[in-house]
Amino acid sequence: MRKQQAELIDIIKKLFRDKKISQVIGYEKGTMPFTTRPRFIKSEKEADLLVWNSFCTNNVAVYLPELGKKLKRESRKPGEAVTAIVAKGCDARSIVSLLVENQVKTEDIHVIGMPCTGMVDLKKIKAFTKDDPAAACEETDDGMLKIKTKSNKIIEVKKEDFIAEGCAECKYPVAEFPDTLVPGKARDAASVSYKNLDEFESKTADERWQVFKDEFSKCIRCYACRQACPNCYCSDCFAVRTKPEWIGQSDEMTDVMVYHIGRIFHQAGRCVGCDACVRACPMNIDLRLFTQKMVKDVEEMFQFVPGLSKDTDPPLCTFQQDDSDCFITEPSP
Numbered sequence: 001m002r003k004q005q006a007e008l009i010d011i012i013k014k015l016f017r018d019k020k021i022s023q024v025i026g027y028e029k030g031t032m033p034f035t036t037r038p039r040f041i042k043s044e045k046e047a048d049l050l051v052w053n054s055f056c057t058n059n060v061a062v063y064l065p066e067l068g069k070k071l072k073r074e075s076r077k078p079g080e081a082v083t084a085i086v087a088k089g090c091d092a093r094s095i096v097s098l099l100v101e102n103q104v105k106t107e108d109i110h111v112i113g114m115p116c117t118g119m120v121d122l123k124k125i126k127a128f129t130k131d132d133p134a135a136a137c138e139e140t141d142d143g144m145l146k147i148k149t150k151s152n153k154i155i156e157v158k159k160e161d162f163i164a165e166g167c168a169e170c171k172y173p174v175a176e177f178p179d180t181l182v183p184g185k186a187r188d189a190a191s192v193s194y195k196n197l198d199e200f201e202s203k204t205a206d207e208r209w210q211v212f213k214d215e216f217s218k219c220i221r222c223y224a225c226r227q228a229c230p231n232c233y234c235s236d237c238f239a240v241r242t243k244p245e246w247i248g249q250s251d252e253m254t255d256v257m258v259y260h261i262g263r264i265f266h267q268a269g270r271c272v273g274c275d276a277c278v279r280a281c282p283m284n285i286d287l288r289l290f291t292q293k294m295v296k297d298v299e300e301m302f303q304f305v306p307g308l309s310k311d312t313d314p315p316l317c318t319f320q321q322d323d324s325d326c327f328i329t330e331p332s333p
Contacts, residue, residue, distance in 0.1 A: 001137055004114065004184045005052040008086065011112060011180055014043035015084060021110055022081035025063055026142045027056045034122050038063070052086070052203050053139055053161060054120045058228075059274040060085060061094035065233035068104035076108055084110040088119075089186070090166070090274035092175035092306020094230040097270055100310060100318075103233055113175025114188035118159070118167035120145070125162055127156070165288065169193045176307060185223040194296045200289060212257070214288070218283040221249075225277035225287055226263065232269045238262060260290075268294040269314035272307050 001144050008026075015021045028039035028049050037047060051303070052234045067083060069206065076082070087095060092113055098104050123145070125134055132149040139145055147155045158267040169175075171193060173186040200208060211235055223239070238246045238258045247262075248255040278288050302315040 001053050002119070002141065004084070004182055005306065007182050007184070008052050008112065008114070009047050009050055011046045011182065012041075012050065012084065013044045015110065015180075016047070019081055022048070024084040024086065024112075025060045026050045026086040027058070027060070030055075033134060034120070034125060041237075050086070050187040052068075052114060054118065054145075054163075055122070056086075056088070057119045057122075057164070057279055058090050059088075059094055059230055059276040061087070061091050061098060061230040062228065062276070064095065064098050064109070064230065065103045067108070068098075068102075069235075069313070071108055072103070076136040081118045082108050082110050086112050086114060087175050087178065088114055088116040088274075089170060089173040089175055090116075090272045092178065094274060095174060096176055096231060096307040096310055097272070097314070098233075100313060105326075106310075110179045110258055112136075113176065113178030113181040115182065115184035116170075116173045117143075117185075117187045118163035118173075120159060120162050121164040128157070128162070164275055165196070166273045166278075170273065172308070177310065194292060196289060197292060197296060200293070209219065213253070215285050215289070216256050216260050217253065218285050219251065219260065220283060221251045221256060221259070224280040224281060224282060228246065228266075228276040228280035230276075231267060234262070264290045264294060269298045269302070269304055269316050270306050271295050 011022055012021075023040055023042045024047070026039055026041065029051050030037045034055050036051055036053065036058070036061050037056050041049060043046060064085070085091075085095065092111060093332040095109070095111060099106055125137070129147060129149055134147050135150045136148040137145055138148075139159065143159050144204050145157050145159050147157065149155065165322060167187070167189045167326055169192065170187070171189045173189060175181065200211065202210065226237065226239070239262065240249065246259045271294060273288075273292065273295065277291070279284075279286060295306075298315055304312070304315050306314065
């Protein structure tokens with residue numbers, strides 16, 4: 001990862017020197033162990049602040065809708081430098097989806113694709129070191145993590161044992177349509193996806209509804225899932241709209257469920273499985289179970305995977321006369 005980080009910084013410095021970019025959206029070291037945070041840099045000399053490692057978990061595509069709005073107000077002049085964005089495979093697919101939905105224009109961004117080997121799940125690290133909390137971590141080039149605990153004990157473990165579930169099931173670890181691709185080997189595409197859905201789909205409708213209620217009974221309506229998601233870019237979210245008021249603003253169960261049902265269905269044909277919402281949720285709600293169900297259904301019914309084409313509209317944005325309507329006229333028991 002250190003080699004890829006050095007390559008990334010060199011590429012960005014050259015882009016600044018050649019006056020091809022005006023800013024970069026990337027990652028810098030976080031203030032807490034095992035963390036990074038998004039970083040905007042605007043000059044070549046700031047490039048050394050950027051990092052690339054297995055803790056670059058944020059989906060930085062979330063910033064592009066606001067960039068698109070800004071450029072609609074203040075049009076970028078032809079030939080003027082653009083915004084570069086550092087993108088993992090899932091981030092790049094989010095970017096493609098935003099391009100398809102006209103939230104940003106291709107000519108206004110420069111996508112720097114990173115070969116992703118999977119992001120580490122901090123919750124797994126904390127659970128593993130709960131008796132002697134982890135204080136620092138060094139990532140080696142051979143796929144190992146050297147964890148230093150608060151008692152100064154060094155534990156060496158396989159990174160693969162601690163990667164996020166979304167990464168373990170990722171079929172598209174290489175960025176789609178990058179303008180620049182940083183050299184390096186990405187993790188192999190997953191051969192199995194949606195494995196966590198098998199048990200859920202085997203349940204009856206009443207049992208699935210109970211799972212839904214049990215999970216979202218934990219929700220405190222903080223909207224962290226919405227804020228972390230690149231697809232939730234509406235300026236006026238239905239969940240907080242008051243004229244008209246679509247749903248109540250309370251944490252009463254009915255209001256909570258209507259909010260999440262609306263948000264989950266908005267992810268159909270759009271969610272790329274980056275798990276930004278999962279990491280953002282302070283209540284550890286299994287949001288992934290439900291968004292994945294939408295993704296799987298869209299893939300099976302419409303043969304559509306979000307973020308793989310710049311020329312195909314998401315299924316929920318289109319209508320064909322021969323579209324199946326069996327789910328309306330012949331609902332499953």
